[in-house]
């Protein structure tokens with residue numbers, strides 16, 4: 001197992017954002033985390049990357065207990081994420097944004113360029129080469145010198161993924177990557193995530209776009225009011241009465257309305 005979530009709970013004051021949630025993700029899987037607004041999905045990402053510590057329970061990554069480890073250590077171990085709200089450096093080029101992502105892995109800091117040694121220059125060149133490769137992967141190489149803020153919305157979301165990949169993750173967490181995308185952008189996002197999987201990277205994705213989730217994911221866990229309601233293949237989830245009642249049925253009603 002790449003990631004094991006073991007009886008994890010998180011309370012914020014009186015709010016039980018997560019209650020005793022467990023699931024495990026296998027190497028190479030695309031695993032979906034779905035559920036209504038406020039179900040605790042982003043909180044789970046925040047616990048895995050230790051923005052917050054769980055109130056109880058354990059998070060194990062490649063057989064190592066990472067609960068409470070500093071966020072940058074977790075990145076070094078090989079977990080990287082994107083955010084629900086785009087968090088790019090808007091005034092930096094696409095290329096530089098990806099290079100910054102790679103710096104979490106390199107020995108020198110981002111702004112330590114005053115006394116640049118030969119080794120640092122070489123490292124910088126390698127970061128740039130790697131960033132260019134990633135921009136090719138996400139289809140943004142031609143836009144590498146554009147400021148992030150001048151990219152279209154779907155392109156910004158792809159740039160975020162490239163930046164996360166720059167830290168060479170073994171596990172990539174994607175928080176609503178298709179939010180705000182049109183159908184064409186969502187289709188190419190599907191292709192991109194499949195390519196990421198084919199490179200041996202395990203993916204955990206939070207997403208509200210159900211056709212995408214059902215097409216993309218190998219397995220899915222459904223959260224509802226902080227608890228795990230169900231887990232299974234897309235087919236099993238789509239046919240689970242409790243899930244239809246709590247979530248999927250409501251999505252359809254919203255679409256009809």
Ligand SMILES: Nc1ncnc2c1ncn2[C@@H]1O[C@H](COP(=O)(O)OP(=O)(O)OP(=O)(O)O)[C@@H](O)[C@H]1O
Pocket residue numbers: 012015016017035036037038039040041042043044084
């Ligand atoms: N930092 C925080 N402080 C207090 N309460 C929080 C905090 N973060 C999340 N919560 C609460 O925890 C619950 C779960 O929120 P969370 O953002 O994890 O849900 P979600 O499933 O990601 O929802 P959405 O689909 O809307 O993004 C909510 O009741 C939310 O208000």
